Amino acid sequence: MAFGSRTAAPGKHRGSSRLSRKTAGYAGIAALATTGVVAAVAAPAFAADNSAPSVEDTGQNAVVVADGLQDDIEVQAESQQVAAEAVAAQAQAEADAKQRASEAKRAAEAKEKTEREAAERAAREEARKRLNTFVAPVDGSYVSTQYGAGGGMWSSGSHTGIDFHADEGTTVHAVGAGTIVEAGWGGAYGNNIVIKHNDGTYTQYGHLLSLSVSVGETVTPGQQIGLSGSTGNSSGPHLHFEARTGATYGTDINPLAYLRQHGVGI
Known part of the structure; x- marks a missing residue:
């Protein structure tokens, strides 16, 4: 017949795919770069093997691309995970450091508070001891006339206090903490x-040359309150000292026993 369906000539194959041609081209260029001879290499390099199916024909190109994309995604995800873990570790380290600093600050504050409270307690205790301490009214002296001694020098017929040896102008101390209730001339x-x-007890200091305190003033143990003398009914400079249960004459108690009961060694 003159007309009929056309069939491919025996032995003729489909043309090379784009991927095959591109691959062959790359191979030829690589060979050219190696040998420098274009004519000798170009023909074989660009000759496609038409006997084997192309990548496009087999579908392998899609598989390779998909695998590569999956690898990229996994690498990117792993990188992001590593970065996130690094950020989290840094944040945790900063939080731990902040926590340690806060704990150290609280510990330092607690220590400071404890030390301050201990110092305050020690100061209060020292003040309490000091306020409850008694001392001798005259330093380095001795009793020259005992309590209850008789004689015409005393209107009651007996000595209502004790006399401490003291030259005129000797410092006289308050024997303990208290408040001045009388300061001036006393007959x-x-x-x-x-x-x-x-x-609640009272002490009295007589025959003073001068006074250093006034009524209403508070005093501490050992504080100077005046200077010894020989004013009033006195035979010479000395300190007349009395211990009393009240502020007035006639409430006297043994002053030597009183001082010893309060820890004064005389």
Whole structure:
């Protein structure tokens, strides 16, 4: 027949795919770069093997691309995970450091508070001891006339206090903490001072040359309150000292026993 269906000539194959041609081209260029001879290499390099199916024909190109894309995604995900873990580790380290600093600050504050409270307690205890401490009214002296001694020098017929040896102008101390309830002229006592102490007892200091305190003033143990003298009914400079249960004359108690009961060694 003159006309009929056309069939491919025996032995003729489909043309090379784009991927095959591109691959062959790359191979030829690589060979050219290696040998520098274009004519000798170009023909074989660009000759496609038409006997084998192309990548496009087999579908392998899609598989390769998909596998590569999956690899990229996995690498990117792993990189992001590593970065996230690094950020989290840094944040945790900063949080831990902040926590340690906060704990150290609290510990330092607690220690400071404890030390401050201990110092305050020690100061209060020292103040309490100091306020409850008693001392001798004259330093380095001795009793020259005992309590209850008789004689015409005393209107009551007996000595209502004790006399401490003291030259004129010797410092006289408050024997304990208290408040001045009398300071001035006291008749036979001359210039005298009476102190009411914190335990409710009283002490009296007579024949003073001068006074250093006034009524209403508070005093501490050992504080100077005046200077010894010989004012009032006195035979010479000395300190007349009395211990009393009240502020007035006639409430006297043994002053030597009183001082010893309060820890004063005389």
